[in-house]
Amino acid sequence: MTSRGNRRDPLIRDQSDFVVFLQILEKVYEKISYQLVSYCLMTNHFHLQLRSKEETIPKVMLLIY
Incomplete structure (x- = not known):
């Protein structure tokens, strides 16, 4: 995941x-x-490489944003 x-x-x-x-x-x-x-x-940006067995990555990312 990248965000700028x-x-x-x-x-x-x-x-x-x-x-x-x-x-x-x-x-x-x-x-x-x-x-x-x-x-x-x-x-000015970040990169995250995530994985989860419990939830989808989009759900994890919603909490980060």
Whole structure:
């Protein structure tokens, strides 16, 4: 899964934004179990490689957004 900021604008402006993003992933995990296979967080976009035996990936992604 990839997501990019509008007009490639920054999604993440400083180090604390990276931490908040990872905290969001953790809170979603508490609701729906998933495996985060790999991730790459950059200032204007991110990549997530997820899998879940319990739910579909679109349902997991709805909670992340």
